[in-house]
Amino acid sequence: MAQIFINANRSAGSINKNIYGHFAEHLGRCIYGGLANADGSPRADVIAALKDLGVPVLRWPGGCFADTYHWQDGIGPKAQRKTIVNTNWGGVTEDNAFGTHEFLEVCRQIGCEPYISGNVGSGTVQEFSDWVEYCNMPGVSPMADLRRQNGQQEPFNVRYWGIGNESWGCGGEMRPEYYADLCRQYSVFLRDYSPQAKLYKIACGPSEGNYHWTRTVAERAGHRIDALALHYYTMNDHQDWEHKGSATDFDRKELYTVLRKALFMDELVENHGRVLRQFSPNKKLGLVVDEWGTWFDVEPGTNPGFLYQQNTMRDALVAALTLNIFNNHCDTVVMANIAQVVNVLQAMVLTEGDKMLLTPTYHVFKMYKAHQDARQLETYAETRLLDHEAEGVPDVQVSASQQADGQILLTAAHLDDAASLPVTVRLGGLKAAAVQGVVLAGAPGAHNTFAAPETVAPRALNATLTADGFTAVLPPCSVAAFTVTPA
Numbered sequence: 001m002a003q004i005f006i007n008a009n010r011s012a013g014s015i016n017k018n019i020y021g022h023f024a025e026h027l028g029r030c031i032y033g034g035l036a037n038a039d040g041s042p043r044a045d046v047i048a049a050l051k052d053l054g055v056p057v058l059r060w061p062g063g064c065f066a067d068t069y070h071w072q073d074g075i076g077p078k079a080q081r082k083t084i085v086n087t088n089w090g091g092v093t094e095d096n097a098f099g100t101h102e103f104l105e106v107c108r109q110i111g112c113e114p115y116i117s118g119n120v121g122s123g124t125v126q127e128f129s130d131w132v133e134y135c136n137m138p139g140v141s142p143m144a145d146l147r148r149q150n151g152q153q154e155p156f157n158v159r160y161w162g163i164g165n166e167s168w169g170c171g172g173e174m175r176p177e178y179y180a181d182l183c184r185q186y187s188v189f190l191r192d193y194s195p196q197a198k199l200y201k202i203a204c205g206p207s208e209g210n211y212h213w214t215r216t217v218a219e220r221a222g223h224r225i226d227a228l229a230l231h232y233y234t235m236n237d238h239q240d241w242e243h244k245g246s247a248t249d250f251d252r253k254e255l256y257t258v259l260r261k262a263l264f265m266d267e268l269v270e271n272h273g274r275v276l277r278q279f280s281p282n283k284k285l286g287l288v289v290d291e292w293g294t295w296f297d298v299e300p301g302t303n304p305g306f307l308y309q310q311n312t313m314r315d316a317l318v319a320a321l322t323l324n325i326f327n328n329h330c331d332t333v334v335m336a337n338i339a340q341v342v343n344v345l346q347a348m349v350l351t352e353g354d355k356m357l358l359t360p361t362y363h364v365f366k367m368y369k370a371h372q373d374a375r376q377l378e379t380y381a382e383t384r385l386l387d388h389e390a391e392g393v394p395d396v397q398v399s400a401s402q403q404a405d406g407q408i409l410l411t412a413a414h415l416d417d418a419a420s421l422p423v424t425v426r427l428g429g430l431k432a433a434a435v436q437g438v439v440l441a442g443a444p445g446a447h448n449t450f451a452a453p454e455t456v457a458p459r460a461l462n463a464t465l466t467a468d469g470f471t472a473v474l475p476p477c478s479v480a481a482f483t484v485t486p487a
Protein backbone atom coordinates (compact mmCIF):
# COMPACT_ATOMS: atom_id res chain seq x y z
CA MET A 1 0.00 0.00 0.00
CA ALA A 2 1.37 3.44 -0.95
CA GLN A 3 0.05 6.77 0.28
CA ILE A 4 -0.33 9.77 -2.01
CA PHE A 5 -1.10 13.21 -0.60
CA ILE A 6 -2.59 16.12 -2.53
CA ASN A 7 -2.42 19.51 -0.86
CA ALA A 8 -5.02 21.76 -2.45
CA ASN A 9 -3.75 24.69 -0.37
CA ARG A 10 -0.36 24.90 -2.04
CA SER A 11 0.58 25.41 -5.66
CA ALA A 12 3.67 26.24 -7.73
CA GLY A 13 1.39 28.15 -10.11
CA SER A 14 -0.48 27.60 -13.33
CA ILE A 15 0.55 24.79 -15.71
CA ASN A 16 1.17 26.50 -19.04
CA LYS A 17 -0.83 24.54 -21.61
CA ASN A 18 2.15 24.82 -23.96
CA ILE A 19 3.92 22.19 -21.83
CA TYR A 20 1.72 19.80 -23.84
CA GLY A 21 3.24 20.99 -27.12
CA HIS A 22 4.57 19.05 -30.11
CA PHE A 23 7.26 19.20 -32.75
CA ALA A 24 7.16 18.51 -36.49
CA GLU A 25 10.30 18.45 -38.62
CA HIS A 26 10.96 17.79 -42.28
CA LEU A 27 12.33 14.41 -41.28
CA GLY A 28 11.32 11.00 -42.60
CA ARG A 29 7.53 10.73 -42.80
CA CYS A 30 6.67 13.38 -40.22
CA ILE A 31 5.46 15.92 -42.78
CA TYR A 32 4.76 14.03 -46.03
CA GLY A 33 2.65 10.96 -45.19
CA GLY A 34 2.28 12.23 -41.63
CA LEU A 35 0.84 15.70 -41.06
CA ALA A 36 0.34 16.24 -44.77
CA ASN A 37 -0.27 14.49 -48.07
CA ALA A 38 2.41 14.42 -50.77
CA ASP A 39 1.05 17.68 -52.23
CA GLY A 40 1.41 19.46 -48.88
CA SER A 41 -2.31 19.52 -48.06
CA PRO A 42 -3.28 18.57 -44.47
CA ARG A 43 -3.84 14.84 -43.89
CA ALA A 44 -7.39 14.77 -42.50
CA ASP A 45 -7.24 11.69 -40.21
CA VAL A 46 -4.01 12.79 -38.52
CA ILE A 47 -5.23 16.37 -38.09
CA ALA A 48 -8.49 15.12 -36.52
CA ALA A 49 -6.55 12.97 -34.02
CA LEU A 50 -4.31 15.91 -33.07
CA LYS A 51 -7.26 18.29 -32.73
CA ASP A 52 -8.86 15.79 -30.38
CA LEU A 53 -5.66 15.63 -28.36
CA GLY A 54 -5.82 19.37 -27.69
CA VAL A 55 -2.36 20.14 -29.10
CA PRO A 56 -1.66 23.70 -27.87
CA VAL A 57 1.46 24.55 -29.89
CA LEU A 58 3.41 22.98 -32.77
CA ARG A 59 7.08 23.65 -33.53
CA TRP A 60 8.31 23.57 -37.16
CA PRO A 61 10.31 23.16 -39.52
CA GLY A 62 13.10 21.63 -37.37
CA GLY A 63 15.29 20.55 -35.64
CA CYS A 64 18.46 20.41 -37.62
CA PHE A 65 16.44 20.99 -40.79
CA ALA A 66 15.59 24.52 -39.61
CA ASP A 67 19.16 25.75 -39.96
CA THR A 68 19.25 24.65 -43.61
CA TYR A 69 15.76 25.89 -44.46
CA HIS A 70 15.20 28.97 -46.60
CA TRP A 71 11.55 29.85 -46.16
CA GLN A 72 11.14 31.58 -49.51
CA ASP A 73 11.72 28.16 -51.18
CA GLY A 74 8.39 27.06 -49.68
CA ILE A 75 5.96 29.82 -50.75
CA GLY A 76 4.19 30.69 -53.99
CA PRO A 77 2.91 28.39 -56.75
CA LYS A 78 3.98 24.83 -55.96
CA ALA A 79 5.22 24.11 -59.47
CA GLN A 80 7.71 26.93 -59.11
CA ARG A 81 9.04 25.97 -55.67
CA LYS A 82 12.65 24.88 -55.43
CA THR A 83 13.50 21.23 -55.03
CA ILE A 84 16.27 20.79 -52.48
CA VAL A 85 18.12 17.99 -50.73
CA ASN A 86 17.38 17.28 -47.08
CA THR A 87 21.02 16.97 -46.07
CA ASN A 88 20.32 16.15 -42.42
CA TRP A 89 17.79 13.40 -42.85
CA GLY A 90 18.51 10.70 -45.40
CA GLY A 91 19.60 12.98 -48.26
CA VAL A 92 16.10 12.77 -49.69
CA THR A 93 14.52 15.20 -52.12
CA GLU A 94 12.38 17.95 -50.58
CA ASP A 95 10.10 19.61 -53.11
CA ASN A 96 8.86 22.26 -50.64
CA ALA A 97 5.20 21.39 -51.24
CA PHE A 98 4.76 21.95 -47.50
CA GLY A 99 5.87 25.47 -46.61
CA THR A 100 4.80 28.38 -44.43
CA HIS A 101 1.18 28.60 -45.66
CA GLU A 102 0.68 24.84 -45.42
CA PHE A 103 2.13 24.70 -41.91
CA LEU A 104 -0.04 27.55 -40.71
CA GLU A 105 -3.09 25.91 -42.25
CA VAL A 106 -2.30 22.70 -40.31
CA CYS A 107 -2.08 24.77 -37.12
CA ARG A 108 -5.37 26.49 -37.91
CA GLN A 109 -7.10 23.15 -38.45
CA ILE A 110 -5.65 21.61 -35.27
CA GLY A 111 -6.46 24.80 -33.35
CA CYS A 112 -2.92 25.31 -32.03
CA GLU A 113 -0.36 28.11 -31.95
CA PRO A 114 2.53 27.91 -34.41
CA TYR A 115 6.13 28.01 -33.17
CA ILE A 116 8.61 28.64 -36.00
CA SER A 117 12.33 27.92 -35.71
CA GLY A 118 14.30 30.37 -37.83
CA ASN A 119 17.53 29.69 -39.67
CA VAL A 120 20.54 31.14 -37.87
CA GLY A 121 23.09 28.52 -38.93
CA SER A 122 23.05 29.12 -42.69
CA GLY A 123 20.61 31.99 -43.13
CA THR A 124 20.85 35.73 -42.67
CA VAL A 125 19.37 38.26 -40.30
CA GLN A 126 17.51 39.82 -43.24
CA GLU A 127 15.99 36.48 -44.29
CA PHE A 128 14.74 35.75 -40.77
CA SER A 129 13.45 39.27 -40.29
CA ASP A 130 11.61 39.05 -43.63
CA TRP A 131 9.91 35.84 -42.50
CA VAL A 132 8.49 37.57 -39.43
CA GLU A 133 7.35 40.52 -41.58
CA TYR A 134 5.77 38.09 -44.10
CA CYS A 135 3.79 36.34 -41.36
CA ASN A 136 2.83 39.27 -39.16
CA MET A 137 2.76 42.60 -40.97
CA PRO A 138 -0.86 43.84 -41.24
CA GLY A 139 -0.26 46.92 -43.44
CA VAL A 140 1.57 47.57 -46.66
CA SER A 141 5.15 46.34 -46.89
CA PRO A 142 7.20 44.28 -49.35
CA MET A 143 6.72 41.07 -47.37
CA ALA A 144 3.07 41.67 -46.49
CA ASP A 145 2.38 42.36 -50.17
CA LEU A 146 4.13 39.11 -51.12
CA ARG A 147 1.98 37.22 -48.61
CA ARG A 148 -1.17 38.73 -50.10
CA GLN A 149 0.04 37.83 -53.57
CA ASN A 150 0.26 34.24 -52.28
CA GLY A 151 -3.36 34.27 -51.17
CA GLN A 152 -3.23 35.30 -47.49
CA GLN A 153 -4.76 38.72 -46.86
CA GLU A 154 -4.67 38.84 -43.08
CA PRO A 155 -1.45 38.43 -41.11
CA PHE A 156 -0.88 34.99 -39.59
CA ASN A 157 0.19 36.54 -36.26
CA VAL A 158 2.88 34.03 -35.35
CA ARG A 159 4.06 34.74 -31.80
CA TYR A 160 6.62 32.05 -31.04
CA TRP A 161 9.97 32.24 -32.85
CA GLY A 162 13.06 30.14 -32.18
CA ILE A 163 16.44 31.78 -32.84
CA GLY A 164 18.36 28.82 -34.27
CA ASN A 165 18.30 25.17 -33.28
CA GLU A 166 21.09 23.29 -31.50
CA SER A 167 23.50 26.06 -32.46
CA TRP A 168 26.11 24.18 -30.39
CA GLY A 169 25.74 21.22 -32.82
CA CYS A 170 23.94 20.76 -36.15
CA GLY A 171 22.98 24.45 -36.08
CA GLY A 172 26.55 25.64 -36.56
CA GLU A 173 28.81 24.20 -33.82
CA MET A 174 29.00 27.61 -32.16
CA ARG A 175 30.54 28.53 -28.84
CA PRO A 176 27.99 29.96 -26.39
CA GLU A 177 29.73 33.36 -26.41
CA TYR A 178 29.47 33.58 -30.20
CA TYR A 179 25.88 32.33 -30.24
CA ALA A 180 24.87 34.80 -27.54
CA ASP A 181 26.13 37.69 -29.68
CA LEU A 182 24.34 36.35 -32.76
CA CYS A 183 21.17 35.86 -30.75
CA ARG A 184 21.25 39.49 -29.65
CA GLN A 185 21.76 40.63 -33.22
CA TYR A 186 18.92 38.48 -34.63
CA SER A 187 16.63 39.47 -31.83
CA VAL A 188 17.01 43.18 -32.61
CA PHE A 189 15.69 42.68 -36.14
CA LEU A 190 12.75 40.41 -35.27
CA ARG A 191 10.06 43.05 -34.84
CA ASP A 192 6.63 43.21 -33.31
CA TYR A 193 4.40 44.23 -36.21
CA SER A 194 1.17 44.40 -34.25
CA PRO A 195 -0.14 44.03 -30.70
CA GLN A 196 -1.81 40.77 -31.84
CA ALA A 197 1.62 39.30 -32.53
CA LYS A 198 3.91 40.38 -29.76
CA LEU A 199 6.87 38.10 -30.37
CA TYR A 200 8.00 35.52 -27.84
CA LYS A 201 11.66 34.88 -28.66
CA ILE A 202 13.19 31.54 -27.76
CA ALA A 203 16.97 31.26 -27.82
CA CYS A 204 18.85 28.04 -28.45
CA GLY A 205 19.51 26.56 -25.05
CA PRO A 206 21.73 23.77 -23.80
CA SER A 207 22.02 20.12 -24.53
CA GLU A 208 21.29 18.15 -21.39
CA GLY A 209 23.53 19.31 -18.51
CA ASN A 210 25.54 22.00 -20.29
CA TYR A 211 25.05 24.67 -17.61
CA HIS A 212 27.89 26.76 -19.06
CA TRP A 213 25.77 27.27 -22.20
CA THR A 214 22.72 28.30 -20.19
CA ARG A 215 24.71 30.68 -18.02
CA THR A 216 26.56 32.31 -20.92
CA VAL A 217 23.49 32.83 -23.12
CA ALA A 218 21.31 33.99 -20.21
CA GLU A 219 23.95 36.42 -18.99
CA ARG A 220 24.82 37.92 -22.38
CA ALA A 221 21.53 37.73 -24.29
CA GLY A 222 18.93 37.24 -21.56
CA HIS A 223 17.71 40.84 -21.80
CA ARG A 224 16.73 40.31 -25.49
CA ILE A 225 14.88 36.99 -25.23
CA ASP A 226 11.96 35.41 -23.40
CA ALA A 227 13.17 31.85 -22.94
CA LEU A 228 15.95 29.34 -23.57
CA ALA A 229 15.32 25.94 -25.14
CA LEU A 230 16.71 22.79 -23.53
CA HIS A 231 17.06 19.52 -25.48
CA TYR A 232 17.14 16.19 -23.69
CA TYR A 233 16.43 12.76 -25.20
CA THR A 234 15.93 9.59 -23.15
CA MET A 235 18.08 6.74 -24.41
CA ASN A 236 19.50 3.43 -23.29
CA ASP A 237 23.10 3.09 -22.23
CA HIS A 238 24.75 2.45 -25.58
CA GLN A 239 28.26 2.06 -26.90
CA ASP A 240 27.64 3.58 -30.29
CA TRP A 241 24.96 5.58 -32.06
CA GLU A 242 24.06 2.68 -34.41
CA HIS A 243 23.03 0.46 -31.48
CA LYS A 244 20.72 2.37 -29.19
CA GLY A 245 18.51 -0.66 -28.52
CA SER A 246 15.18 -1.77 -29.91
CA ALA A 247 12.06 0.28 -29.24
CA THR A 248 9.98 -2.87 -28.63
CA ASP A 249 12.31 -5.73 -27.77
CA PHE A 250 14.13 -4.97 -24.50
CA ASP A 251 14.83 -6.60 -21.17
CA ARG A 252 14.13 -5.44 -17.66
CA LYS A 253 17.52 -3.78 -17.28
CA GLU A 254 16.87 -1.67 -20.37
CA LEU A 255 13.40 -0.80 -19.08
CA TYR A 256 14.72 0.54 -15.79
CA THR A 257 17.72 2.23 -17.38
CA VAL A 258 15.38 4.18 -19.65
CA LEU A 259 13.02 5.09 -16.79
CA ARG A 260 15.90 6.25 -14.62
CA LYS A 261 17.18 8.38 -17.47
CA ALA A 262 13.72 9.86 -18.03
CA LEU A 263 13.68 10.92 -14.37
CA PHE A 264 16.94 12.82 -14.95
CA MET A 265 14.73 15.50 -16.55
CA ASP A 266 13.81 16.57 -13.02
CA GLU A 267 17.41 17.44 -12.19
CA LEU A 268 17.93 19.20 -15.53
CA VAL A 269 14.87 21.39 -15.16
CA GLU A 270 15.69 22.17 -11.53
CA ASN A 271 19.31 23.13 -12.26
CA HIS A 272 18.82 25.04 -15.52
CA GLY A 273 15.91 26.85 -13.84
CA ARG A 274 18.22 27.87 -11.01
CA VAL A 275 20.76 29.28 -13.48
CA LEU A 276 18.07 31.20 -15.37
CA ARG A 277 16.81 32.74 -12.15
CA GLN A 278 20.27 34.14 -11.41
CA PHE A 279 19.90 36.27 -14.51
CA SER A 280 16.19 37.02 -14.18
CA PRO A 281 15.19 37.01 -10.54
CA ASN A 282 11.55 37.71 -11.44
CA LYS A 283 11.40 34.45 -13.47
CA LYS A 284 10.98 36.38 -16.70
CA LEU A 285 13.30 33.99 -18.54
CA GLY A 286 11.42 30.76 -19.09
CA LEU A 287 12.68 27.28 -19.87
CA VAL A 288 11.29 25.74 -23.06
CA VAL A 289 12.07 22.04 -23.46
CA ASP A 290 11.47 22.03 -27.18
CA GLU A 291 12.89 18.58 -27.87
CA TRP A 292 12.38 15.64 -25.52
CA GLY A 293 11.33 12.01 -25.70
CA THR A 294 12.76 8.56 -26.31
CA TRP A 295 15.26 7.77 -29.04
CA PHE A 296 15.83 4.11 -29.97
CA ASP A 297 16.93 2.19 -33.07
CA VAL A 298 14.72 2.65 -36.11
CA GLU A 299 12.27 -0.15 -36.93
CA PRO A 300 14.07 -2.95 -38.81
CA GLY A 301 14.04 -2.42 -42.56
CA THR A 302 13.27 1.30 -42.42
CA ASN A 303 15.53 4.15 -43.58
CA PRO A 304 17.99 4.92 -40.73
CA GLY A 305 17.72 8.63 -41.62
CA PHE A 306 13.95 8.61 -41.02
CA LEU A 307 14.00 7.85 -37.25
CA TYR A 308 10.80 5.79 -37.43
CA GLN A 309 10.35 3.90 -34.15
CA GLN A 310 7.51 1.96 -32.51
CA ASN A 311 6.03 3.13 -29.23
CA THR A 312 5.33 0.90 -26.21
CA MET A 313 4.11 1.06 -22.63
CA ARG A 314 7.71 1.95 -21.75
CA ASP A 315 7.31 5.11 -23.87
CA ALA A 316 3.98 5.78 -22.14
CA LEU A 317 5.76 5.67 -18.77
CA VAL A 318 8.48 8.04 -20.02
CA ALA A 319 5.82 10.48 -21.23
CA ALA A 320 3.90 10.25 -17.94
CA LEU A 321 7.04 10.78 -15.81
CA THR A 322 8.20 13.70 -17.91
CA LEU A 323 4.84 15.46 -17.99
CA ASN A 324 4.55 15.03 -14.20
CA ILE A 325 8.00 16.63 -13.86
CA PHE A 326 6.99 19.55 -16.09
CA ASN A 327 3.72 20.03 -14.18
CA ASN A 328 5.60 20.11 -10.90
CA HIS A 329 8.08 22.65 -12.32
CA CYS A 330 5.42 24.83 -13.92
CA ASP A 331 7.08 27.88 -12.37
CA THR A 332 10.09 27.20 -14.64
CA VAL A 333 8.92 25.23 -17.70
CA VAL A 334 6.79 27.45 -19.91
CA MET A 335 6.64 25.22 -23.00
CA ALA A 336 7.73 21.73 -24.07
CA ASN A 337 7.58 19.96 -27.42
CA ILE A 338 7.89 16.21 -27.55
CA ALA A 339 9.84 14.87 -30.55
CA GLN A 340 8.06 14.28 -32.83
CA VAL A 341 4.36 14.38 -33.56
CA VAL A 342 3.97 11.77 -36.34
CA ASN A 343 6.13 8.82 -37.51
CA VAL A 344 9.38 10.10 -35.94
CA LEU A 345 10.92 9.15 -32.54
CA GLN A 346 8.33 9.18 -29.70
CA ALA A 347 5.35 9.86 -31.90
CA MET A 348 1.67 10.37 -31.06
CA VAL A 349 0.51 8.89 -34.31
CA LEU A 350 1.97 6.33 -36.74
CA THR A 351 0.82 5.98 -40.32
CA GLU A 352 1.19 3.32 -43.01
CA GLY A 353 -0.35 4.26 -46.36
CA ASP A 354 -3.95 5.22 -45.59
CA LYS A 355 -3.86 3.63 -42.13
CA MET A 356 -3.21 5.46 -38.88
CA LEU A 357 -2.81 4.34 -35.28
CA LEU A 358 -2.63 6.09 -31.93
CA THR A 359 0.39 5.22 -29.80
CA PRO A 360 0.47 4.64 -26.02
CA THR A 361 2.15 8.07 -25.76
CA TYR A 362 -0.87 9.65 -27.50
CA HIS A 363 -3.13 8.12 -24.85
CA VAL A 364 -0.99 9.55 -22.03
CA PHE A 365 -1.22 13.07 -23.51
CA LYS A 366 -5.00 12.63 -23.78
CA MET A 367 -5.30 11.43 -20.18
CA TYR A 368 -3.24 14.44 -19.03
CA LYS A 369 -5.15 16.97 -21.16
CA ALA A 370 -7.03 18.59 -18.27
CA HIS A 371 -3.71 19.67 -16.70
CA GLN A 372 -3.43 22.29 -19.46
CA ASP A 373 -3.75 25.76 -17.91
CA ALA A 374 -4.86 24.26 -14.58
CA ARG A 375 -3.42 25.25 -11.20
CA GLN A 376 -0.71 22.84 -10.12
CA LEU A 377 -1.21 21.31 -6.68
CA GLU A 378 1.51 20.16 -4.35
CA THR A 379 1.70 16.36 -4.07
CA TYR A 380 3.72 13.87 -2.10
CA ALA A 381 3.97 10.15 -2.85
CA GLU A 382 5.30 7.69 -0.32
CA THR A 383 7.48 5.53 -2.54
CA ARG A 384 9.55 2.37 -2.48
CA LEU A 385 12.71 2.24 -4.53
CA LEU A 386 12.59 -0.40 -7.24
CA ASP A 387 16.07 -1.76 -7.32
CA HIS A 388 16.17 -3.78 -10.47
CA GLU A 389 19.82 -4.32 -11.33
CA ALA A 390 20.64 -1.28 -9.15
CA GLU A 391 18.82 1.15 -11.43
CA GLY A 392 16.86 2.54 -8.49
CA VAL A 393 13.65 4.24 -9.59
CA PRO A 394 10.67 5.07 -7.35
CA ASP A 395 7.68 2.77 -7.82
CA VAL A 396 5.22 5.64 -8.26
CA GLN A 397 5.50 9.25 -9.37
CA VAL A 398 2.66 11.79 -9.51
CA SER A 399 1.41 15.29 -10.25
CA ALA A 400 -1.94 16.99 -9.67
CA SER A 401 -3.78 20.12 -10.70
CA GLN A 402 -7.09 21.90 -10.17
CA GLN A 403 -9.10 23.25 -13.08
CA ALA A 404 -11.14 26.44 -13.12
CA ASP A 405 -14.35 24.47 -12.42
CA GLY A 406 -12.79 22.98 -9.26
CA GLN A 407 -12.15 19.48 -10.61
CA ILE A 408 -8.85 17.90 -9.64
CA LEU A 409 -6.75 15.70 -11.90
CA LEU A 410 -4.20 13.35 -10.31
CA THR A 411 -1.89 11.56 -12.76
CA ALA A 412 0.32 8.70 -11.62
CA ALA A 413 3.01 6.63 -13.31
CA HIS A 414 3.45 3.20 -11.73
CA LEU A 415 6.84 1.83 -12.75
CA ASP A 416 6.82 -1.64 -11.18
CA ASP A 417 6.44 -4.17 -13.99
CA ALA A 418 5.86 -7.11 -11.63
CA ALA A 419 3.16 -6.23 -9.09
CA SER A 420 0.04 -4.13 -8.63
CA LEU A 421 0.16 -1.24 -6.17
CA PRO A 422 -2.81 -0.43 -3.91
CA VAL A 423 -2.82 3.33 -3.25
CA THR A 424 -4.56 5.48 -0.68
CA VAL A 425 -4.95 9.06 -1.90
CA ARG A 426 -5.56 11.69 0.77
CA LEU A 427 -6.80 15.17 -0.09
CA GLY A 428 -5.77 18.09 2.06
CA GLY A 429 -7.82 21.26 1.85
CA LEU A 430 -10.97 19.83 0.27
CA LYS A 431 -13.47 16.96 0.33
CA ALA A 432 -14.26 14.70 -2.62
CA ALA A 433 -17.83 14.10 -3.81
CA ALA A 434 -16.92 11.75 -6.67
CA VAL A 435 -13.89 10.20 -8.31
CA GLN A 436 -13.36 8.59 -11.71
CA GLY A 437 -10.28 6.65 -12.82
CA VAL A 438 -8.77 5.80 -16.21
CA VAL A 439 -5.72 3.60 -16.73
CA LEU A 440 -3.32 2.67 -19.50
CA ALA A 441 -1.55 -0.59 -18.69
CA GLY A 442 0.28 -3.47 -20.32
CA ALA A 443 3.55 -5.32 -20.50
CA PRO A 444 6.48 -2.88 -20.89
CA GLY A 445 6.91 -3.84 -24.55
CA ALA A 446 3.17 -3.81 -25.40
CA HIS A 447 2.38 -1.62 -28.40
CA ASN A 448 -0.21 -0.96 -31.08
CA THR A 449 0.22 -2.26 -34.61
CA PHE A 450 -1.76 -1.64 -37.78
CA ALA A 451 -3.16 -5.17 -37.43
CA ALA A 452 -4.01 -4.66 -33.72
CA PRO A 453 -4.29 -0.89 -33.13
CA GLU A 454 -6.15 -1.16 -29.78
CA THR A 455 -3.71 -3.42 -27.92
CA VAL A 456 -2.76 -0.57 -25.59
CA ALA A 457 -5.77 1.66 -24.93
CA PRO A 458 -7.16 3.43 -21.87
CA ARG A 459 -9.83 1.70 -19.81
CA ALA A 460 -11.82 2.59 -16.70
CA LEU A 461 -10.13 2.02 -13.33
CA ASN A 462 -12.12 1.51 -10.12
CA ALA A 463 -11.61 4.09 -7.41
CA THR A 464 -13.47 4.11 -4.07
CA LEU A 465 -14.19 7.24 -2.04
CA THR A 466 -12.97 7.31 1.57
CA ALA A 467 -13.48 9.83 4.38
CA ASP A 468 -10.55 11.97 3.20
CA GLY A 469 -9.90 10.91 -0.39
CA PHE A 470 -10.05 7.63 -2.30
CA THR A 471 -8.33 4.30 -2.85
CA ALA A 472 -7.47 2.42 -6.05
CA VAL A 473 -5.15 -0.32 -7.27
CA LEU A 474 -2.58 0.60 -9.93
CA PRO A 475 -1.82 -2.34 -12.26
CA PRO A 476 1.84 -3.21 -12.96
CA CYS A 477 3.48 -0.89 -15.49
CA SER A 478 0.66 1.61 -15.81
CA VAL A 479 -0.32 5.25 -16.13
CA ALA A 480 -3.45 6.30 -14.25
CA ALA A 481 -5.53 9.49 -14.23
CA PHE A 482 -8.10 10.24 -11.52
CA THR A 483 -10.62 13.05 -11.81
CA VAL A 484 -11.96 14.19 -8.46
CA THR A 485 -15.10 16.29 -8.15
CA PRO A 486 -15.00 18.28 -4.92
CA ALA A 487 -18.02 18.27 -2.59
Ligand code: AHR
Pocket residue numbers: 025062063064065165166291339340345
Ligand atom coordinates in the same frame (compact mmCIF):
# COMPACT_ATOMS: atom_id res chain seq x y z
O1 AHR B 1 14.47 15.35 -33.38
C1 AHR B 1 15.52 14.90 -34.17
C2 AHR B 1 16.76 15.80 -34.09
O2 AHR B 1 17.29 15.75 -32.81
C3 AHR B 1 16.53 17.26 -34.32
O3 AHR B 1 16.52 17.60 -35.67
C4 AHR B 1 17.72 17.90 -33.65
O4 AHR B 1 17.45 19.19 -33.19
C5 AHR B 1 18.05 16.92 -32.53
O5 AHR B 1 19.37 16.61 -32.49
